[in-house]
Amino acid sequence: MEAIVLQILNGLDKGSAYALIAMGLTLIFGTLGVVNFAHGALFMIGAFCAVTLSRILSLSRTIVDETQKDFLGNPLKVDIPYVYDWFGEATGNAIIDWSVPLSILFAIPVMIAIGVIMERGLIKHFYKRPHADQILVTFGLAIVLQEIIKYYYGANPIPTPAPEAFKGSFDFGNFLGFDPNMIIYPYWRIIYFGFAAVIISAVFAFLQFTTFGMVVRAGMADRETVQLLGINIDRRFTLMFGIAAAVAGLAGVMYTPINSPNYHMGMDFLVLSFVVVVVGGMGSLPGAVAAGFLLGILESFASMREVLSVLPGLNQIIIYLVAIIILLTRPRGLMGRKGVMED
Amino acid sequence: MSKMNLSRRGVLQTGAVAGAGLALPTYLSAGSHEGYTNAPAGSTVTLGFNVPQSGAYADEGADELRAYELAVEHLNGGGDGGLMNTFSSKALQGNGILGKKVEYVTGDTQTKSDAARASARSMIEKDGAVMITGGSSSGVAVAVQALCQEAGIIFMAGLTHSNDTTGKDKKANGFRHFFNSYMTGAALAPVLANNYGTDRKAYHLTADYNWGYTTEEAVRTSTEAMGWETVAAVKTPLTQTDFSSYIAPVLQSGADVLVLNHYGGNMVNSLTNAVQFGLRDKLVNDKNFEIVVPLYSRLMAKGAGANVKGIFGSTNWHWSLTDAGSKQFVQSFGTKYGFPPSQAAHTCYVQVMLYADAVERAGSFNPCAVAEALEGFEFDGMGNGPTLYRAEDHQCFKDVLVVKGKENPTSEFDLLEIVEVTPVSQVTYDAAIFGGELGSCNPGA
Numbered sequence: 001m002e003a004i005v006l007q008i009l010n011g012l013d014k015g016s017a018y019a020l021i022a023m024g025l026t027l028i029f030g031t032l033g034v035v036n037f038a039h040g041a042l043f044m045i046g047a048f049c050a051v052t053l054s055r056i057l058s059l060s061r062t063i064v065d066e067t068q069k070d071f072l073g074n075p076l077k078v079d080i081p082y083v084y085d086w087f088g089e090a091t092g093n094a095i096i097d098w099s100v101p102l103s104i105l106f107a108i109p110v111m112i113a114i115g116v117i118m119e120r121g122l123i124k125h126f127y128k129r130p131h132a133d134q135i136l137v138t139f140g141l142a143i144v145l146q147e148i149i150k151y152y153y154g155a156n157p158i159p160t161p162a163p164e165a166f167k168g169s170f171d172f173g174n175f176l177g178f179d180p181n182m183i184i185y186p187y188w189r190i191i192y193f194g195f196a197a198v199i200i201s202a203v204f205a206f207l208q209f210t211t212f213g214m215v216v217r218a219g220m221a222d223r224e225t226v227q228l229l230g231i232n233i234d235r236r237f238t239l240m241f242g243i244a245a246a247v248a249g250l251a252g253v254m255y256t257p258i259n260s261p262n263y264h265m266g267m268d269f270l271v272l273s274f275v276v277v278v279v280g281g282m283g284s285l286p287g288a289v290a291a292g293f294l295l296g297i298l299e300s301f302a303s304m305r306e307v308l309s310v311l312p313g314l315n316q317i318i319i320y321l322v323a324i325i326i327l328l329t330r331p332r333g334l335m336g337r338k339g340v341m342e343d
Numbered sequence: 344m345s346k347m348n349l350s351r352r353g354v355l356q357t358g359a360v361a362g363a364g365l366a367l368p369t370y371l372s373a374g375s376h377e378g379y380t381n382a383p384a385g386s387t388v389t390l391g392f393n394v395p396q397s398g399a400y401a402d403e404g405a406d407e408l409r410a411y412e413l414a415v416e417h418l419n420g421g422g423d424g425g426l427m428n429t430f431s432s433k434a435l436q437g438n439g440i441l442g443k444k445v446e447y448v449t450g451d452t453q454t455k456s457d458a459a460r461a462s463a464r465s466m467i468e469k470d471g472a473v474m475i476t477g478g479s480s481s482g483v484a485v486a487v488q489a490l491c492q493e494a495g496i497i498f499m500a501g502l503t504h505s506n507d508t509t510g511k512d513k514k515a516n517g518f519r520h521f522f523n524s525y526m527t528g529a530a531l532a533p534v535l536a537n538n539y540g541t542d543r544k545a546y547h548l549t550a551d552y553n554w555g556y557t558t559e560e561a562v563r564t565s566t567e568a569m570g571w572e573t574v575a576a577v578k579t580p581l582t583q584t585d586f587s588s589y590i591a592p593v594l595q596s597g598a599d600v601l602v603l604n605h606y607g608g609n610m611v612n613s614l615t616n617a618v619q620f621g622l623r624d625k626l627v628n629d630k631n632f633e634i635v636v637p638l639y640s641r642l643m644a645k646g647a648g649a650n651v652k653g654i655f656g657s658t659n660w661h662w663s664l665t666d667a668g669s670k671q672f673v674q675s676f677g678t679k680y681g682f683p684p685s686q687a688a689h690t691c692y693v694q695v696m697l698y699a700d701a702v703e704r705a706g707s708f709n710p711c712a713v714a715e716a717l718e719g720f721e722f723d724g725m726g727n728g729p730t731l732y733r734a735e736d737h738q739c740f741k742d743v744l745v746v747k748g749k750e751n752p753t754s755e756f757d758l759l760e761i762v763e764v765t766p767v768s769q770v771t772y773d774a775a776i777f778g779g780e781l782g783s784c785n786p787g788a
Contacts, residue, residue, distance in 0.1 A: 002595060003592060003595060006591045006592065006595075007588060007591070009591075010587045010588045010591055011588075013587070014585060014587070014588075068753065070754065071662060071663075071673060071677055071682075071683045071754075071756060071757075072673070072674065072677045072678065076753065076754070150401065154401075154402050155397075155398070155399060155400070155401035155402045156402045156611075156642055156643070156645060156646045157608060157611045157612070157646035157647075158646065159615070159645075159646060159647060159648025159649070159650070161648060161649070167619075168621045168624060169619070169620050169621035169624075181594045181625055181627070182594065182595055184591070184594065184620055184621055184625075185591075185620075186619040186620055186621065188619065189587070189619070257619075258585065258615075258616075258619070259584055259585060259612050259615065259616075260611050260612070260615055260646050260647070260648070262399070262608065262646075264399060265584065268582070268584050299588070300587075300588040303588035303589060304588070304592065305575060305577055305592060305596075308577070308578075315580070315588075316580055
């Protein structure tokens with residue numbers, strides 16, 4: 001029983017990341033009809049927004065400490081962050097410590113700007129081209145973005161820890177009446193799941209309850225009619241691309257304490273997120289979210305030692321296996337709409 | 344009756360293709376090079392540095408390349424001479440190798456066997472490289488070593504830790520200075536027993552490929568010999584990034600030690616996840632829960648950040664060593680690049696120097712003469728103490744460092760501290776235990 005609860009919890013945070021990325025993919029596909037293979041790169045850039053802000057907050061002046069030696073035997077150069085000078089050491093430390101949550105504020109405008117530039121600068125030229133062309137150009141763009149990040153930040157993962165207050169883990173075992181230490185779960189992963197729930201709810205609310213969202217939904221259903229009503233739907237769709245980029249970016253920002261970010265992290269999520277979109281149903285936002293959590297949890301269960309001892313390697317193929325079964329029984333995915341990508 | 348349509352152009356095209364096809368396989372072993380492949384004819388000699396310049400190990404590859412460039416500079420008489428000042432052999436004079444100026448070409452292994460073989464082949468065929476060296480992966484090392492054996496080229500392995508490189512996959516043309524999984528197990532186990540006791544239950548997470556298997560086996564065998572019990576060993580996919588579903592069940596297993604047989608990004612992520620789950624804060628079987636990382640790399644430790652604090656592992660070399668060779672190398676490398684070298688940089692630099700020295704002592708670039716000069720060669724002053732290049736398997740035998748993540752680092756490079764220098768006698772083994780055959784040296788003629 002403990003193992004089952006544990007794997008459900010594990011699946012929730014993994015599913016949160018899948019759901020956030022898949023939701024952004026679906027938003028772009030639903031509004032602009034573009035299959036965006038650069039979406040994983042946006043997740044990665046979001047993570048590097050956290051790295052960048054952490055570095056900005058840690059910008060330092062250098063003093064020479066004659067009492068200590070560096071590796072060459074010269075007096076040691078010690079970096080004193082400017083935030084220490086401005087706010088005192090305790091407050092300065094706290095600011096640096098909270099760089100990941102603070103990065104949310106930093107990443108939103110940056111990611112929206114990147115999304116808008118990407119859409120206006122490149123992707124709009126491919127609206128009327130076949131999906132294969134769109135996949136090729138966005139995949140190429142993803143590789144370019146990856147290499148740019150690698151050039152500036154290197155290939156090694158960069159540790160970007162959570163604030164000290166959220167380190168450690170919560171003993172769900174004690175809480176649920178099991179033995180202590182049987183079900184432990186890191187605080188930050190609980191926060192990640194909560195954060196994903198808030199973002200997903202906010203996007204749904206935005207589309208459901210605002211005039212802007214209503215127009216976007218109308219445009220998704222019938223773009224031509226909305227345009228005939230004199231509404232500049234293209235501009236709204238461009239902004240939706242920016243919002244989708246921001247969602248992917250925020251997923252990346254909050255993921256940095258879970259796994260140290262590296263330039264390749266987007267690709268690791270991209271393929272799985274596409275499977276999530278297809279399983280959920282192309283163009284269906286609730287489908288993307290539901291499939292994200294479903295596949296995340298199934299992947300966690302498939303990684304259990306007991307399962308692997310019976311079916312070795314199942315964790316590697318479970319997502320694709322489920323995708324095959326769902327597509328055979330429900331060709332449009334869990335919540336797919338008729339007519340989407342069927343022409 | 345059938346009719347054949349023969350044209351002059353068709354015959355010429357067919358002939359040219361057939362000729363090229365027949366000639367290609369013989370190129371690598373062609374005897375058109377004065378008795379061995381790529382015999383240097385002019386005043387220069389070309390070495391091939393095959394390192395990961397892209398992919399996940401690109402930073403490690405960049406450090407290897409820096410070391411190679413430094414070695415070439417020193418061989419050609421530039422800089423401060425580096426380890427030529429401390430090397431026990433005095434055959435190298437700073438005038439190139441056998442009086443020929445050393446030049447080099449580089450290849451990108453991408454940490455993929457196919458890509459590594461393709462770049463090595465290109466350096467041999469197109470650039471005339473007389474020796475290939477490099478790599479940050481055992482899979483790549485084994486693949487390139489086999490290619491060099493076929494081509495009649497000496498391969499001086501870079502960072503490769505699997506027993507197989509000089510075990511079941513050893514080749515007469517291949518040589519490894521870096522230590523291996525067996526040595527890690529033999530060096531680490533006594534330190535673990537001293538620090539954590541002999542009554543421990545270990546849970547292994549093992550990267551699902553060749554290096555992971557040999558490392559798990561080595562650490563298991565050594566720790567079980569000390570009295571530890573292995574409660575589970577789970578293989579993790581090489582592509583895994585989030586290890587939570589593997590780490591969460593560890594406490595339920597009753598284990599009180601987690602051994603992470605992971606390297607590179609796998610190690611960074613699995614260690615980070617394990618620390619996040621608070622394993623090190625737990626008390627299991629009335630003992631503090633502990634984590635062990637058998638193979639450490641400073642570059643990887645940097646990726647894991649503060650999570651490495653207090654965690655034991657092993658390493659081939661560390662810049663904080665105080666012997667004359669290590670101090671000299673840190674001085675040379677640090678002055679040129681502004682930061683201390685990694686163990687990958689060290690082993691690559693040393694391999695080039697050892698190759699050049701062997702050529703000088705042999706008086707020839709002929710791979711068989713070089714191999715003979717390296718086999719059984721005993722040397723000192725290269726940073727690892729007295730070292731033997733064992734003739735039976737072309738593996739270097741030297742002291743092994745057991746290290747621990749430093750609790751209070753003074754800089755971004757000061758991540759590991761040496762807790763024990765395990766004497767070579769403790770890590771030496773019978774060359775026959777891993778099987779394989781060296782075969783005969785292939786000069787390519």
